[in-house]
Amino acid sequence: MEGKKVLHIDKNSYYGGDVTSVNIDSLFQYFNVETDISKYHRAKDWNVDLVSKFLMANGKLVQILVHTGVTRYLEFRSVEGSYVYHSGCVYKVPCNESEALSTKLMDLFEKRRFRKLLVWSMNVDVDNPSTWNYVYPPPMDIKKDTISHAFSSFNINKETQNFIGHAICLFQDDSYKESVPAIEVISRMQLYSQSVCRFGKSPYLYPLYGLGELPQAFARLCAVYGGTYMLNKPIDELVMEKGRVVGVKSDNKIAKCGMVICDPSYVPTMVKKVDQVVRAICILTHPIAEVQNSLSTQIIIPQSEVNRKHDIYISCVSHQHNACPENFFVAHVATIVETSSPEKELEPGLALLGTIEQVFYSVQDLFVPTDDGRESRVFISSSYDASTHFESTCADVLDLYERIVGKPFELNKLKRYEEVNE
Incomplete structure (x- = not known):
């Protein structure tokens, strides 16, 4: 070394x-x-x-x-699989647009809101403010402000926030909502999706x-x-x-x-x-x-x-x-x-x-x-x-x-x- x-x-x-x-x-x-x-x-x-x-x-x-x-x-x-437990049942963790719309993890309206958040997060480029500043308008900064603002902007309910934070982003408690910059949460969402794309199963x-x-x-x-x-x-x-x-x-x-x-x-x-x-x-x-x-x-x-x-x-x-x-x-x-x-x-x-x-x-x-x-x-x-x-x-x-x-x-x-x- x-x-x-x-x-x-x-x-x-x-x-x-x-x-x-x-x-x-x-x-x-x-x-x-x-x-x-x-x-x-x-x-x-x-x-x-x-x-x-x-x-x-x-x-x-x-x-x-x-x-x-x-x-x-x-x-x-x-x-072969990555799953999350919710309300007594086990569901596959959705990580792309089609899975977001087909999952039984949430109701129809929440699926659409989650899909919009997912599509937005996959396109975020930290070095290109035009990809994120309509959600985090100036003087807000995706490198300083938290993901709670994005959750609120997309009207994501608490249950969906839980599986995003814990099953996709792999945070071990909820402190990330107030203490971690939004870009770190988004980067974790991107990593999860990119990793699934490598092999297609999990x-x-x-x-x-x-x-x-x-x-x-x-x-x-x-x-x-x-x-x-x-x-x-x-x-x-x-x-x-x-x-x-x-x-x-x-x-x-x-x-x-x-x-x-x-x-x-x-x-x-x-x-x-x-x-x-x-x-x-x-x-x-x-x-x-x-x-x-x-x-x-x-x-x-x-x-x-x-x-x-x-x-x-x-x-x-x-x-x-x-x-x-x-x-x-x-x-x-x-x-x-x-x-x-x-x-x-x-x-x-x-x-x-x-x-x-x-x-x-x-x-x-x-x-x-x-x-x-x-x-x-x-x-x-x-x-x-x-x-x-x-x-x-x-x-x-x-x-x-x-x-x-x-x-x-x-x-x-x-x-x-x-x-x-x-």
């Missing part, structure tokens, strides 16, 4: 940390559950993520993967054999460029001098360095807990009926639909992505913890899955760094959130890059997307 030498030390015996993929034997061992494993067929046919995430097909993470060349070690396949991609393939692919790429990767290597401490990191101590040996990049688990004194996430990994023997029996899908339950402060996220994959044998499915349900009974908070999502063969629950703390790293040269990522997409994680990575290198990562100079395998 930027001419630096890389020593990658992992305290675990496997790649990926929290986003590793495990076989069925390891899954039951990880959660200390005993069962007759033979009914799940061959262990090697299972690749179950401990944390589930999809990639936006036209998103920044895919562009970064292409830029680094790591895609030579990966194969992606599209996810905006999401998922790697064959699970998310664990991503860190393994980067490890291979690291080796190609002279990096060193060490698994199962415990970290004793960071060696600091005058508030700045100068080395990493492991097994009483010190590797000298000019900076450290790590997740919160390596530096507990330099992070703070901000939330908890509760997750359920579910083994199914049937597809999810609510989504037309798709072999892979995402469902978002907006917070307002179940009287919560945070959305509930559901993802499901199958043999289509080599995540499990045929006739099995792996579903994940996750949300931010709001009560003293976190498992019960997942019930609206679990109810959509039908009969569950086996479920594994976990509750994990979410950490953010208290040090930006500019002085200490210790750069710490945030924990993985409850969402089923990588957008927030990618934003965190790009922010890390800018703090490390001192300049933004220039996505506009990346290679062509078509290098990614369909």
Whole structure:
């Protein structure tokens, strides 16, 4: 990276940390559950993520993967469907003019209003005020004023605002309506539509054999460029001098360095807990009926639909992505913890899955760094959130890059997307 030498030390015996993929034997061992494993067929046919995430097909993470060349070690396949929960039913998320007019998510008049907003947003060019100033007339500015004005201008009702903000733009709460510039919301709407256009089913991609393939692919790429990767290597401490990191101590040996990049688990004194996430990994023997029996899908339950402060996220994959044998499915349900009974908070999502063969629950703390790293040269990522997409994680990575290198990562100079395998 930027001419630096890389020593990658992992305290675990496997790649990926929290986003590793495990076989069925390891899954039951990880959660200390005993069962007759033979009914799940061959262990090697299972690749179950401990944390589930999809990639936006036209998103920044895919562009970064292409830029680094790591895609030579990966194969992606599209996810079949993207859905949103509303008033007790599950609907496909409409993202173009025809779907806006045919969806059963809203009544006829609201469909027309939503379509007008969608058409307008798809044509917005931030550098061409003529594409947006009839909705945001001077002195208003799409780069400063919020999307609430556009919602009001197009008479978009609260329910439609909810699915736009949460199922299309992937915001995790409603603060975006008052705190985020309208152009960011519009850009997210454009990204969703552009991503769907790549493959025509949903905006999401998922790697064959699970998310664990991503860190393994980067490890291979690291080796190609002279990096060193060490698994199962415990970290004793960071060696600091005058508030700045100068080395990493492991097994009483010190590797000298000019900076450290790590997740919160390596530096507990330099992070703070901000939330908890509760997750359920579910083994199914049937597809999810609510989504037309798709072999892979995402469902978002907006917070307002179940009287919560945070959305509930559901993802499901199958043999289509080599995540499990045929006739099995792996579903994940996750949300931010709001009560003293976190498992019960997942019930609206679990109810959509039908009969569950086996479920594994976990509750994990979410950490953010208290040090930006500019002085200490210790750069710490945030924990993985409850969402089923990588957008927030990618934003965190790009922010890390800018703090490390001192300049933004220039996505506009990346290679062509078509290098990614369909």
